[in-house]
Amino acid sequence: MPPGATPFATEDDHAMARHIARFAGDVLAPEAARIDRDAAFAGCHWPALGAIGLAGLNLPEAWGGAGASPLALYLAVEEVAAACASTCSMLTAHYLATDAILLGGDDAQRARWLPGAAAGTLLGAFALTEPQAGSNPADMTTRARRHGGDYVLTGTKHFISNAGAANFIIVFAVTDPAAGARGISAFVVPREAPGVRCGPAEPTMGIRGGHIFEVSLDAVVVPERDRLGPEGKGFATAMKVLDNGRVEVCAAATGIARAGLGAARDWMKAREIGGRPIAHFQGLQWMLADMATALEAARLLGLNAARLRAAGARFTREAAHAKLFAAEAVGRIVDAAQQIHGGYGYTAALGVERLVRDARILRIYEGSSEIQRTIIARDLLG
Known part of the structure; x- marks a missing residue:
């Protein structure tokens, strides 16, 4: 989705997202394959995430954070995930920890932990x-x-x-x-x-x-x-934190899905069979169209939940909708991307199989797809 077409977000949100996109492309993406291959902890990026403000993007300025809106946070998480899902997982786990202190703690606890967490000198x-x-x-x-x-x-x-x-x-x-x-x-x-x-x-x-x-x-x-x-009151705090986290999982899913869609599109343009690009084949065009439609729907659900979060409204059900749909959709999208690549998609060289592996956990953590369905159904039934 081009930045100007993103609903609900302001120009400041878009500007921050573009800033993070440049950082992710320059710093995170070049290391993603190595981190995956070596199972190396993405903490190698932690100082840089602190320096650019990502470590505290979910926190208000009063506690050392960037004071970003939930919409800017969504767009930023998507950019990080599109470049390196491992780094995104580390970052959003840190957000769970700092959200718990922000939402459940007192000012003395916030003052003790959050400025360092926002600066990237403390990891949660x-x-x-x-x-x-x-x-x-x-x-x-x-x-x-x-x-x-x-x-x-x-x-x-x-x-x-x-x-x-x-x-x-x-x-x-x-x-x-x-x-x-x-x-x-x-x-x-x-x-x-x-x-x-x-x-x-x-x-x-x-x-x-x-x-x-x-x-x-x-x-x-x-x-x-x-x-x-x-x-x-710990469980109530955990549920509030997980509402936030599920929107961030949706953002991670749309980032991984976007990477898969982009890889499939570029491959279709470059790969030739019979002297012409496979992008000319209608069957593959339709696959690409379905991938893009699912990605658009997932992002809109996530942005809607982020909009409600920004407004201070309850968004438990909307977060569950977003997490459920996006986590399921990303699996279909990256699987289709791998299929479009054919045998090359099964090799490690092009990185598509990494997207397939990275996407799978999104249906499980921070509440499985089945748990999201339970949350939605209970809300509907009152």
Whole structure:
């Protein structure tokens, strides 16, 4: 979508997106294949992301951020994902952590963590998922028990992005086992706190440079001042954060899809069969048209959710619509791009197969497609 045609966004939003697009093309894209091939952590880009303002793009100026609108944030995340999905995954996981402090914390906590996080000198992680507790919070087994003026955290979190390199981890733990979701509280835990241990990075199918870890908490002492909000409000904070995160997953999906569409279009123009470009074949033209239509629809859903976020309106259902549709659509789009490339698309040389692998996780994390359908249906049924 040309910048001038993006609905809801202002010229300032577009200007920021163009700035990020230049950075992504010059800095991120040239390293994307190497990061994927070597499964190297995308943290090599973290200082540059801080310097250009991306590390704090989701934060207000009062806490060191760029004060960008949710629409500018959407467009920027799309640009990063189009260049390097691994870097996008690292960045948006950091946004989950800083959003948790912004939305659930107090001013002292914001002052302590957010300026460094915005500058790119601190990296955050968001630890909600557990080995036996994904979508159902009632299955959470990590416990936070009172001990004087502190809490003692014990448990295991799984699939936690950034945890191995993070400076702080937002940990969700049960403070009242009898209260279900209302018994979950959130804590800011320094990564170097005694008792915090990370396993090795998990080998993954795609987004190989966005490292994920199992995090063990063995009697980790956390002062009461590091609890985010009142006891029992952690799950509500997590849900607000995930509304934001699902819009960012939609942006990541449209970025990956855009890369796939662009690769397919360029290949159709360059690849010749029988002395003429395959772009002349109507069957492939129709495939390209369907890809572009799905991408346009996904982006519009995402921008609409971002518009509501900007207005301060509730956007849970709209975020679920956007995440569901975009995560499903990107899989079809990059698969079609690979098909258009034929046998060449199956090789690592052209990068299309990397897009296919990178896109797959989007249907799973930050709420699977099935969970998004449940959110939408429950909202419809009241």
